[in-house]
Amino acid sequence: MKPKGRRVGGLIALIGFTVLALTGCDSPKYWPVLSPQGPVARSEYYLIIYSFILMLLVVLAVFILFFWVIIKYRARPDNADYVPPEIEGNAKLETLWTVIPILVVIALAIPTVAVTYKLVYPPKVEAATAKVVGKSITIDVISEQWKWVFKYPAQNIETVNYVNIPAGVPVDFELTSSGPMNTFWVPALGGMEFTMPHMNLKLWLEADHPGSYLGRSAQYSGRGFANMTFTVNALSPTDFENWVKSVQQTAPKLTQQAAAQINKPGLIGKLTFSSTTPE
């Protein structure tokens, strides 16, 4: 049975690719999910690998049994007289393969629940009080048709289709939408969350070190959806401070006209404004 071997080969290739992705150069670019660049993506990545290994064990166990059975008990000319016995079942065996999956599910469920709760809080957090250690920054994210608007309420600046964040600082993205749903996804920094009209969802992300990461919408929202990408630039905290200052001083104010342009369905380049409410 040739293709079964090919499938095992595929699994080996998956491990190979994973290793390659982790060690190879520029892996965050090509394998963003498998080369986490921040604490959120990292805890998700560990769960992915952990669940993958658990599942791989199951796959190997079943495949071995499977090939053994279909090879050993295949019809051959020399066993033409063999009359298979009528077997009702086997309580011991059936209990065994009920209990083992239960154990596997428990082994997977415990870290799953732990991490699910952990990701609600910012990455660097005091366990006792659930408060952020040190600084954090809030950025409001609005998905428009088909562009991303980022408002920095504390800094009073706005960017379109790119967002600059300080590296090493937890960022609280507050997600909403002006119309259709989208999801906000920066795979190298962490998993996605929906943007929905009249709702505010919170997503904590953090970048370990300065760098540039690709973000996109993963929820189809119409004609321009495929182009709905943005760049996340993680800057060192001092660079970030400098960038904020220079935007505040040099970028134009957000005008009614510009706001209307952003709100209109269509595609648009990267923009920067030194205010967040149109005037």
Place this chain on the structure above:
Amino acid sequence: MHGVVNWAVHFFMLDEGPLIWLSDFLIICASLGILAVLTKFRLWKWLWDEWLTTVDHKKIGIMYMIAAILMLFRGGTDGLLMRAQLAWPNMHFLNADHYDQIFTTHGTIMILFMAMPAIIGFFNVAVPLQIGCRDVAFPYLNAISFWLFFFAALLFNLSFVVGGSPDGGWTSYPPYVENQFDPGPGENYYLVALSITGIGTIATGINFLVTILRMRAPGMTFMRLPMFTWSVFVTSVIILFAFPVLAVALALLLIDRDFGSHFFTVDGGGAPMQYVNLFWFWGHPEVYIVILPAFGIFSEVISTFSHKRIFGYSAMVVSMVAIAILSFITWVHHFFTMGAGPGVNSFFGVSTMAIAIPTGVKVFNWLFTMHKGRIEFKTAMLWAIGFIPNFLIGGLTGVMLAVPPADYQYHNSYFLIAHFHYVLIGGTVFGVFAGLYYWWPKMFGVLLNEKLGRWHFWTFMIGFNVCFFPQFFLGFMGMTRRMYTYPAGYGWGVVNLISTIGAFLMGVGFIILVYNILWSARYGERDVTGDPWDGRTLEWATTSPAPHYNFAIIPTVKGRDAWWLMKQNGESINGPKGVPFRPIHMPNNSGRPFIMSLFFFILGAGFVFQWWILAIIGFVGVLVCMAQRSFEYDDSHYIPVEEIEKTEAAAGRL
């Protein structure tokens, strides 16, 4: 005049380019061809008497299967168009609008107009024969179910060339699909067609529940039911509880679009998430509706071709019931990323993983059914054997997806696409193919060719893996579903190209299947015994195809695998010799299910285009048909003993 021409050009989408012109041309040619053949060979009366008005479950089953294969062609063509567009970065074979419509129709057709009729087709083909009765509980209603599906599918497919197809994805999330962002008839087609076919599906669920509850042959207790019938029973319960929820979700969205209400809109206090909840409260059970009967088919096939009874029958039943119950408490896992909170996400994550337990039990029981058996690799069995490793990959990646934090990374990515194609193709489509090869002789009295069958299996199976295995990687590379194109430089190009090659190989597999069907119709081996596989269940006890009345005398069942037992004991299906036949009471054919569904079609078209006069005509037509039915008292006949004797003598059962 000019205005009318402009309107018509736009309405019939003649301004949309060569793809539409080609489709128009093909549709017109095919329709004229069908009309010509029917007229030339004087088949109109035959078509009406034998097929359009039939209430015979066997013929309805065959019509479902033909429709499913046609829809597999349509949905598959959509899939190939998508794969062609994605084969390389920056392709401009399709534009965004066309691509959006095609992925929507691909998903919708494959789930609701391919998988559902194929599965329901097998309900019809096998269940009454397996439980030893002469038809379903409500044959007239059964015909209505089929014609509602048929006209809904017709309406949905019409959207490709009239007015434009829906483009909101098969999940059709508001508020994008509201008039504000997505005007035009396209989305209405989706809502109306699914509503109409949904009514038929609910009727099917009720029909088969009553059939299995009340019409089993004497002695066929619940724990003696064939596994496929068990799976149909459990599936019918799921249909009954899930489909009304879909009906509500679709109706509310249609009311939003046609009458301006505010259920799921951005403004006016709409709650788009309510649609998402309703949709998936149906949507998750729906995947079990299409997979459980496939499990049933595999159980029959594996047991038959291992020449061994199913291992752990009770555990198989219990696990199926467990899956059915769990299927109703996992729907939130489709939107872990909608901010439900860690408690909710944890609950639905773990409940989803729990489905792996009964599914695991089933897999091991299948393996141990083959263990110590004598496995014959007929084509039906090849599909069942191919199912186990492929479905395993699909199922276990499903468990990986059930981990909410990991799902934040997988959601809507190609990892998800690969996962559900492994489950739906590796499970349902393989199951449908297994069922086709297995029951084909029972449906048509002809065996499909084994050699062509093997070619079909290997090309399709290899193509399937080449197509979808690389998509797991694309997910990790950050590619999301429903993108109509992507720039170079992400490293996605080569992987997509491999995937596209696999998709076309699956297309080749499909062509081999069609060729096999045509070849076998002419040259295929006739099944004269009625029992070509040395089967175990009652459908193999009668002629292929079964006589109109299925069984001249209703068999008495003495144990599980009833026909196998009879063969062991040297008994005849007609019981001891010399028991006289009695006239058999059968339902009359009726043209009303066809006509009533046609009125549903007119009603639906009225709602699609908001032509209310059309809608009223359709609605009144439906009501009149129902009233007529109420006054119909004489709708059955008796098959005389002489005719039964003649048929049974010809089958060598006297």
Place this chain on the structure above:
Amino acid sequence: MSNAHTAVHGEHHPVDPNVPLEYQGEENSLRVIGFWLFLAQDMILFSSLFATYIVMHGRVAGGPTSQELFDVTGFTIETIALLFSSFTCGLATYEMRRGHRDAMIGWILVTMALGLVFLGFEVTEFIHNVGEGATLQRSGFLSAFYILVGTHGSHVTVGLLWVTLLIFQLLRRGITPVTARKVFLWSIYWHFLDAVWIFIFTVVYLTGKVI
């Protein structure tokens, strides 16, 4: 009757005096169980509508709230009419069991009259609301209100049309196992609509008057 299962045991069953007419023969018992299953799916349908209504209740978008809109007298009369019609519907079944065709038709007519009173008040309420600007298009709350209550109302309408057809059949054929079964199924349907209304009365009207 269109089915094949009577043939399972050969032929029509003779009339058994201990079994009510509507259950006589396998055909009838199949239809009764099938109809219960139909009502089960209808219950799921209404449950989905109720769930949606509860979600939408507070989403008034600046328009009228349930407290402002609902008229206690109106919905009380509706409720009394419908509950009473369930009682008279029961009397019709009772007369059917006793074989009194004309009394049975009489009670059905009373039931229909009460159903019409119910519908009349409902339609009046809707027209009055619309006159005040509380239309389907005004807010999510109103959309959910009209569709939930309207779905029930359209069920009642179908019930009235259905039983009208049955009256003609009763007049022509008298009480036979077939007509008895048809009327019996209609009566289950009618009682079911009453049960749904009790939920609408409490969840929509009473609760809506308080919060």
